[in-house]
Ligand code: AMP
């Protein structure tokens with residue numbers, strides 16, 4: 211049996227780097243960017259008016275001019291104009307380029323406009339630079355605006371679009387097969403016999419993966435039948451990039467997975483981790499066309515399955531796709547806790563910020579690792595290390611929020 215930290219390291223060390231692919235920007239949200247993106251020009255690309263008003267030379271105002279003859283109109287999208295003289299102004303709209311010789315925009319609310327002339331009413335609004343979003347003040351041409359590794363979301367789309375990236379290089383989305391095993395499992399829409407239960411793990415895993423940005427998933431169910439498992443696993447190892455199995459990996463009479471995976475040439479890296487829940491966790495890799503692909507076999511108990519997904523599978527996939535690692539979250543334990551077995555304890559907990567800004571985790575009592583009802587009342591789990599047996603209220607430990 212290995213520790214949580216050893217298991218984490220073995221998994222992360224086994225993850226190479228997924229290939230890249232080019233996608234249209236409109237389809238890029240949720241993908242991991244695999245190139246640095248640079249500004250193709252200064253931004254803003256011209257001195258841009260931030261108001262509707264008039265553009266003037268502030269020097270004329272300082273020297274006493276208050277009323278300016280309007281010589282024309284600068285519109286957003288029109289080429290740059292030029293002031294004919296310091297006694298004149300140009301009516302200007304938000305987003306229009308500031309005319310040459312002008313260095314100030316006075317907004318319409320601070321003006322009186324009549325008979326083709328504009329009079330400045332508020333002297334404080336006529337200083338040099340006023341009302342101007344200056345050329346190159348956001349970034350210079352060539353500056354790196356987005357780094358490889360970022361997860362593309364609407365705000366990154368805005369940057370990429372504005373610098374002309376119609377397509378971007380992203381990590382290839384892995385094809386993930388989620389396989390729930392167990393004779394007792396029946397479909398969600400069936401009426402179970404008293405000894406049967408409805409399948410929840412595979413749908414939960416797929417939903418969590420989807421929320422974390424892994425959208426290419428297929429779900430299957432297999433009975434505890436070694437030949438059926440072997441045939442299906444063999445096919446999936448040919449077609450899928452990741453296998454996530456749930457159930458059938460412990461020491462029960464019908465736990466066929468460890469043997470099946472070995473028979474199919476999956477290289478077992480470990481089984482048994484000193485943690486509760488989730489001790490039977492199994493991890494291995496398989497080779498196809500000289501690349502290693504991961505196989506995670508998670509315990510079937512829903513709480514074990516869910517915590518192992520968050521503790522191991524999601525960070526592993528993030529590393530594989532070259533996503534910039536997320537900062538570790540910590541939370542203050544809100545309940546004195548004693549736990550004697552030499553295991554790391556993953557405690558599902560409700561989380562909140564206190565009035566002084568501390569992130570706090572209050573464990574929610576749960577009734578064995580089969581109790582997924584209690585998990586639904588929590589926000590993640592707090593991890594209490596195996597080296598200790600007593601954990602005081604107020605002490606800080608790693609916290610893993612559930613993806614949502
Ligand atoms: P196993 O790891 O196969 O021994 O399963 C452990 C427990 O988890 C058993 O009580 C199973 O019925 C339950 N379980 C396994 N797979 C699922 C699933 N897909 N959905 C809900 N519960 C499951």
Ligand code: MG
Pocket residue numbers: 391392393434457458464510
């Ligand atoms: Mg089973």
